[in-house]
Amino acid sequence: MRPSKRDELVRKALDIFYREGFHATGMDRLSAETGISKTTMFKHFRSKDELILAVLRLRDQEFRNWLFRRMGEAGAPHAQLLAMFDALAEWFATPGFRSCMFIKAASEYPDPDHPIHAQAAEHKRLLFRQVRELAAAAGAADADALARALLLLKDGAIVTAHLGHERAPAADAKAAAAVLLATLPA
Amino acid sequence: MRPSKRDELVRKALDIFYREGFHATGMDRLSAETGISKTTMFKHFRSKDELILAVLRLRDQEFRNWLFRRMGEAGAPHAQLLAMFDALAEWFATPGFRSCMFIKAASEYPDPDHPIHAQAAEHKRLLFRQVRELAAAAGAADADALARALLLLKDGAIVTAHLGHERAPAADAKAAAAVLLATLPA
DNA sequence: TATTATATGAACCGATCGGTACATAAATGC
DNA sequence: GCATTTATGTACCGATCGGTTCATATAATA
Numbered sequence: 352m353r354p355s356k357r358d359e360l361v362r363k364a365l366d367i368f369y370r371e372g373f374h375a376t377g378m379d380r381l382s383a384e385t386g387i388s389k390t391t392m393f394k395h396f397r398s399k400d401e402l403i404l405a406v407l408r409l410r411d412q413e414f415r416n417w418l419f420r421r422m423g424e425a426g427a428p429h430a431q432l433l434a435m436f437d438a439l440a441e442w443f444a445t446p447g448f449r450s451c452m453f454i455k456a457a458s459e460y461p462d463p464d465h466p467i468h469a470q471a472a473e474h475k476r477l478l479f480r481q482v483r484e485l486a487a488a489a490g491a492a493d494a495d496a497l498a499r500a501l502l503l504l505k506d507g508a509i510v511t512a513h514l515g516h517e518r519a520p521a522a523d524a525k526a527a528a529a530v531l532l533a534t535l536p537a
Numbered sequence: 538m539r540p541s542k543r544d545e546l547v548r549k550a551l552d553i554f555y556r557e558g559f560h561a562t563g564m565d566r567l568s569a570e571t572g573i574s575k576t577t578m579f580k581h582f583r584s585k586d587e588l589i590l591a592v593l594r595l596r597d598q599e600f601r602n603w604l605f606r607r608m609g610e611a612g613a614p615h616a617q618l619l620a621m622f623d624a625l626a627e628w629f630a631t632p633g634f635r636s637c638m639f640i641k642a643a644s645e646y647p648d649p650d651h652p653i654h655a656q657a658a659e660h661k662r663l664l665f666r667q668v669r670e671l672a673a674a675a676g677a678a679d680a681d682a683l684a685r686a687l688l689l690l691k692d693g694a695i696v697t698a699h700l701g702h703e704r705a706p707a708a709d710a711k712a713a714a715a716v717l718l719a720t721l722p723a
Numbered sequence: 724t725a726t727t728a729t730a731t732g733a734a735c736c737g738a739t740c741g742g743t744a745c746a747t748a749a750a751t752g753c
Numbered sequence: 754g755c756a757t758t759t760a761t762g763t764a765c766c767g768a769t770c771g772g773t774t775c776a777t778a779t780a781a782t783a
Contacts, residue, residue: 356730372645374560378771388732389772399771449647457700458644459558461635472700499697500713503706507693511685514643514658520689527686530717542760564741574762575742585741724783731778740769748761753754 357395360387365406369452373403373459373467403456404470410452411474419481428489429532432482432501436525439505443512443521450513454506478502490535497531504528543581546573551592555638559589559645559653589642590656596638597660605667614675615718618668618687622711625691629698629707636699640692664688675718683717690714 363385367376378399382389396402418438425434442448449455453471460467479498486501487494508524511517549571553562564585568575582588604624611620628634635641639657646653665684672687673680690713694706 370647372560372647374558374645377769379769382732388730390732390774391730393772394730397772450644454640454696454700455644455647457696458636458641459560461556461558461641461699463699463702468700472702475697475700496709496712499706499709503690503693503697503710503713505693506696507689507691510640510643510692510696511661511689513647513649514640514654514661516649516658520685523682523685524689526682527689527713527717530720531713534716563739565739576744576763577761579742580760583742727780727782729778729780731776733776734774736771736773738770740767743766744764746761746763749759751756751758753756 356387356391360385360392360395361402361405361409363387364402365410365452368403368406369410369449369455370447373456400467403467407453407456407467407470407474411477414452414474415478415481418478422485428485429535431485432489432532433525433528435482435501435505436508436521436528439508439512439524440521443508448512451506451509454510475502489532492535497535500531501528542573542577546571546578546581547588547591547595550588551596551638554589554592555596555635555641556633559642586653589653593639593642593653593656593660597663600638600660601664601667604664608671614671618671618675618718619711619714621668621687621691622694622707622714625694625698625710626707629694634698637692637695640696661688686717687714 364381367381367384378389378392382392392402396405418435421438421441422431422434425431425437453474456471457468460471462468463472479502482502483494483498486497489497491497504524504527508520511520550567553567553570564575564578568578578588582591604621607624607627608617608620611617611623639660642657643654646657648654649658665688668688669680669684672683675683677683690710694710697703697706
């Protein structure tokens with residue numbers, strides 16, 4: 352069982368799920384749009400839910416890699432934290448932008464005990480740890496609280512960029528973040 | 538055509554859609570759980586989408602009424618803006634809390650041109666106007682910017698409360714909001 | 724080259740999707 | 754009391770849902 356087909360399926364499924372939604376995308380249509388037969392799909396994944404879990408794991412990897420690489424280019428921790436919102440602004444300006452895959456997953460699987468919901472929560476947890484480390488490196492008295500506040504602004508900006516049809520929320524969030532960061536010891 | 542059955546349907550549909558999701562809830566199950574026959578449902582609404590639109594309009598009314606009544610109890614505009622996050626904390630602590638209905642609607646109907654998505658966006662717009670007025674009354678130099686920042690924190694807190702399984706985000710958002718509000722002329 | 728193990732796709736499964744036809748029950752006008 | 758309109762429920766529609774059966778194509782092993 353060569354893994355290429357599997358990877359190809361997960362990658363394409365990610366795009367379609369992100370664009371159309373999870374429940375709205377049937378396995379038949381997934382098969383039609385990817386050119387991969389249903390038999391093969393169910394050979395690699397026992398159920399649609401397991402495919403979605405694999406999609407979320409891939410998205411988590413790709414998104415955090417992208418975000419922290421972009422942030423890392425900013426230099427000092429303080430600047431990196433602010434750069435998060437510049438990265439968001441770029442993302443929002445992307446033609447295909449349709450909110451955060453994990454917020455969407457949690458919306459469609461609202462039961463917190465559902466594995467898909469739990470997987471989405473895991474992404475937010477991993478993201479938090481990395482931001483908290485940066486906040487600590489930036490000299491925050493309460494790195495946890497600062498990281499939580501910045502991520503609140505981030506998720507709010509994502510939702511607003513999608514729902515408000517605007518691309519500006521990233522700048523608003525950055526301005527608010529700058530105020531919060533200004534309370535740090537210089 | 539007495540409107541009682543129609544209102545009863547919209548009210549019950551709201552609860553079920555909120556708990557289970559839009560795509561995940563079929564019209565058959567809606568009929569079974571409400572005790573209202575499908576014929577009657579489709580007499581009042583030409584399609585499922587139109588029922589959802591009515592649900593969102595009701596939710597918009599109820600939510601904004603509830604929120605601004607709770608905020609109004611706080612007294613001065615400055616205190617009212619902060620009280621928004623106390624109201625959120627209460628909401629998050631509710632057993633049935635499952636995020637924001639409009640964020641969920643936008644997630645399930647990601648195309649901005651879809652009427653349901655547009656209806657959800659309208660709620661956010663109406664909410665913004667009311668918060669902006671309060672921000673102006675509180676003496677903000679840039680009431681628009683302050684309102685946008687506070688709503689960023691609000692939506693971020695909602696999403697985080699749902700996805701992170703925590704109830705604390707409201708307090709985090711309130712703390713951040715207090716910092717932003719502290720920049721106002723005393 | 725014959726054999727064997729695996730990957731693949733068409734066709735199909737019962738259940739459910741959003742939506743409708745039609746026959747009946749109830750309320751209204753006369 | 755009778756006719757007429759309106760609201761309701763049962764049963765059903767084709768399409769699609771997630772998932773499976775089974776026969777074939779392909780590739781590696783002997």
